[in-house]
Amino acid sequence: MQLVWFRNDLRTEDNPALFYARENGECCCVFVISTKQWTQHNDAPIKLNLIYRRLKALQSELDKINIPLKVLCCDSYQEIPKALLKLAKSIKCSALWFNQEYPLNESLRDKAVEAALAERGIDAKSFHGDLFHPPGTVKTQSDTTYHVFTPFARQWKKQLTDALITPLPKPKKQSETGIKGDDIDKLWPTDISMNNDASDEKYREDLWPASTKALQLKLHKFIANAALDYKEIRDFPGIAGTSTLSPYLMCGAISAKQCLLSLRHKTGEWLESTWLNELIWREFYRHLTSTYPYLSRGESFKALKAPIPWVNDDKQWQAWCTGQTGYPIVDAAMRQLLQTGWMHNRLRMIVAAFLTKLLLVDWRKGEQFFMQHLVDGDYASNNGGWQWAASTGADAAPYFRIFNPLRQSERFDSEGTFIKKLLPELANLDKKSIHNPSTEQRKACNYPEPIVDYKFARERALAEYATAMGKAK
Numbered sequence: 001m002q003l004v005w006f007r008n009d010l011r012t013e014d015n016p017a018l019f020y021a022r023e024n025g026e027c028c029c030v031f032v033i034s035t036k037q038w039t040q041h042n043d044a045p046i047k048l049n050l051i052y053r054r055l056k057a058l059q060s061e062l063d064k065i066n067i068p069l070k071v072l073c074c075d076s077y078q079e080i081p082k083a084l085l086k087l088a089k090s091i092k093c094s095a096l097w098f099n100q101e102y103p104l105n106e107s108l109r110d111k112a113v114e115a116a117l118a119e120r121g122i123d124a125k126s127f128h129g130d131l132f133h134p135p136g137t138v139k140t141q142s143d144t145t146y147h148v149f150t151p152f153a154r155q156w157k158k159q160l161t162d163a164l165i166t167p168l169p170k171p172k173k174q175s176e177t178g179i180k181g182d183d184i185d186k187l188w189p190t191d192i193s194m195n196n197d198a199s200d201e202k203y204r205e206d207l208w209p210a211s212t213k214a215l216q217l218k219l220h221k222f223i224a225n226a227a228l229d230y231k232e233i234r235d236f237p238g239i240a241g242t243s244t245l246s247p248y249l250m251c252g253a254i255s256a257k258q259c260l261l262s263l264r265h266k267t268g269e270w271l272e273s274t275w276l277n278e279l280i281w282r283e284f285y286r287h288l289t290s291t292y293p294y295l296s297r298g299e300s301f302k303a304l305k306a307p308i309p310w311v312n313d314d315k316q317w318q319a320w321c322t323g324q325t326g327y328p329i330v331d332a333a334m335r336q337l338l339q340t341g342w343m344h345n346r347l348r349m350i351v352a353a354f355l356t357k358l359l360l361v362d363w364r365k366g367e368q369f370f371m372q373h374l375v376d377g378d379y380a381s382n383n384g385g386w387q388w389a390a391s392t393g394a395d396a397a398p399y400f401r402i403f404n405p406l407r408q409s410e411r412f413d414s415e416g417t418f419i420k421k422l423l424p425e426l427a428n429l430d431k432k433s434i435h436n437p438s439t440e441q442r443k444a445c446n447y448p449e450p451i452v453d454y455k456f457a458r459e460r461a462l463a464e465y466a467t468a469m470g471k472a473k
Contacts (some may be wrong), residue, residue, distance in 0.1 A: 001091045001177070004029040005084065008052045008070075009129050009252035011212070011325040012061045014167035016127035019180040021097035022067075022171035028091050028179050029062060029069045031055055032083070035189050036075040041105070041379070042371035047250070050375055052188050053210035054253050059181060061212065065173040068181040071460075073189075077109040083118035088122055091179060096122060099129030099252075102289045103379045120338075131283055132156070132256065133162050135290035145291045146284070147301075149395045153280045157271055165264070167257045167341035207340055208247055208375055215248045223262045231274035237333070237344040238417035244342065246376035250280070256282065256337035285384035288394055295383055298364050300392040305470030308324070308392075319451045320355055321369060323422075326442070326450035328435060329409035330354050339422075341375035346412055352389030353403040357455035360464065364392035369439030391465065399465040402458050409435040423447070 002021040006029055009015055021027050027150065038048060058068045072083045088096060096117055100110065111428050128134040138146065138155050146152035146372040222243040226233065228288045233241030248254040256279050289295050319325050323334035333347035343351070348370075355366045367386040371377045387393025391401075413419055416434035420427045425445045433441060443450060466472040 001025065001093050002027045003088055003091065003093040005096060005351050006031045006055075006058070007098065007101055007127050007252075008250065008266065009099045009255075010051070010058045011253055011255065012058070012065070012104045012170045014129075014255040014257050015099070015171075015252075016168060017097040017125075019168045019171050020125070020127070021095070022174065024095070026174050026177055027067050027171070029067055030072060030074045030084070030087060030092070031069065032080055033187065033189065034073055034074050035079070035191075037077050037105075038256060042368050042377075044341060044371065044373050044375065044377055046375045047247070047377050050208055050247055050337075051251050052184070052211060054248075054251050057210045057253075059184060063181070065171060066176055067171070067174060068177060068179045071177075071182040071183075071184055071187045073187060076356050077105060078112075080109060081113045084113055085116050085120060085122075088117065089120070089204075093122060096124045096224050097126075098124070099127050101130075102135065102286050103404045104193060104293045107290075108141075129255070130252065131286060132165065132260075133159060133283065133287075133289045138287065141371075145287060147288075147394045149281060149284050152284050152287075153277060156280050156283065157297045160271075165257055165260055167255060167261055204340060207244075207342070210253070214252070215245070215253055218248075219243070219245060219254065219259065219262055223266045225277055227263060227266055227273070234274065235346045236418075237336075237347055238289075238413055238415070238421075246378070246381075247342070250376045250378045251382060264357050282378075282381055282385075284394075285380040288384065289380040296379070300308070301387055302396070304392070304468045308390075308468045309360070309464055310362040312362060312365070313359065316359050316451050317361055317365065319360065319448070320351070320361070324448050325354070325452075326448040327354065327405045327409075328416075328419045328423055328426060328437070328447075329413060330405055331414075332419045335422045337370075337373050341373060344418075345375070346408075348385060349389060350403055350405060350408050352386055353397070354405055356386075356390040357402045357461040358405075358452055358454065359464075360461065363387060391469075397472070399469050400462060402461055404454060404458075406436050406454070 004018050004021045004023050004027055009017065011197065012018065062069050070087060072087065074080045074083050084096065117124055121400055133156060138152060138159060140146055226241050231243065233239050245254065245259065249256060259279060260276065263273055263276060267273065270276060295301060308371060320334065323331035330351050333343055333351045336347065337343045352366055355361045356363045363386045367382055370382055384393055388396045391397055392400040414431065416431045419434055425447055426437065429441060436448060437445065438447065
């Protein structure tokens with residue numbers, strides 16, 4: 001019997017661990033619920049709810065090919081080796097199969113599992129089911145990891161082959177194993193569900209369906225309607241110009257290869273697609289996370305000359321968290337996050353730059369807040385994005401690039417369409433004043449004054465960052 005361990009790969013198609021395990025014999029699958037570990041990792045309730053719903057959809061698909069799904073409950077990663085070994089022995093397992101994850105805690109967990117099973121003569125076979133190119137295979141000419149995206153993407157494309165972008169099929173149906181799958185509903189902890197009585201929020205099934213059919217339809221609609229114009233429309237939050245597939249890539253309900261294959265079928269110029277670059281950015285951050293474990297410890301990628309003197313003003317922090325900064329585009333973005341568990345990518349850059357540069361709040365606080373609320377919370381991408389905004393990461397924005405939220409608002413939501421949708425109190429303002437209402441308009445709309453003056457904050461950030469980066473005159 002082969003044991004397949006599901007983690008961030010909740011799909012039956014293009015799943016190397018599942019496919020090759022089935023090629024080597026009959027399979028049983030397992031998923032491990034790690035409630036306390038998830039809490040320590042700041043995983044959002046909405047994200048865990050999607051994983052729960054996706055796991056149920058996956059179990060239904062596995063049932064059709066007679067592959068049982070067991071569920072183990074282990075509070076921490078330290079408990080997993082013993083639990084998996086017990087299960088492996090009970091089903092007379094000869095090998096454990098899984099797709100790798102790259103943050104440090106997950107990497108250490110997997111090594112502990114491999115060691116525990118090896119002592120009992122059980123092989124562990126792992127794959128890079130989340131990537132096209134495994135970490136360490138896209139290198140500079142001096143055989144080092146790329147720190148800049150553009151040359152990484154260029155080399156990434158150069159090494160791409162048809163074999164690397166061809167998704168694997170579903171595993172073959174097997175005979176009844178006699179092993180009974182577990183009841184996910186009985187085992188899933190209710191205290192991390194967004195639909196329990198203790199929560200004010202409800203899971204948005206309309207936004208984040210979990211069935212394979214629904215998410216494949218979402219992919220196909222994006223490819224058909226927006227993929228070719230993605231470069232031109234992706235920065236405008238009032239337009240449905242992005243794929244919103246990141247939650248499914250996060251939990252592995254769909255693979256990056258499946259996304260690329262769909263794009264390739266749509267256009268002959270797929271290698272130059274801006275949307276493909278988004279998939280490559282995702283891989284870029286995974287390579288960095290795998291290569292530099294200190295990124296998983298909350299450390300800056302860049303070695304600074306001096307610490308950035310974070311102000312971390314609590315009132316300003318709370319205003320940012322609740323969408324009450326007095327900057328409409330920032331507040332609309334934050335309310336989108338709070339209401340849907342997702343935020344448009346351009347807006348992620350705007351609010352992160354606002355927090356780290358204009359408010360001088362430590363990027364780690366913003367990183368954590370995003371993970372606590374994002375349905376697509378992914379450690380590598382979230383960490384990479386926040387360090388990019390704070391100018392402390394790989395290929396980060398130069399420290400002197402400081403977004404002006406008013407200019408960003410006027411440029412990317414010129415009609416105020418997005419702001420009006422998320423800030424209904426400003427819905428009656430004209431398209432000019434909605435970006436920066438007057439004092440009288442703010443009072444009439446019960447909308448706050450800006451919590452920080454942009455000119456003052458910009459000059460402060462330039463001075464403090466110049467010292468930290470060793471650029472001060």
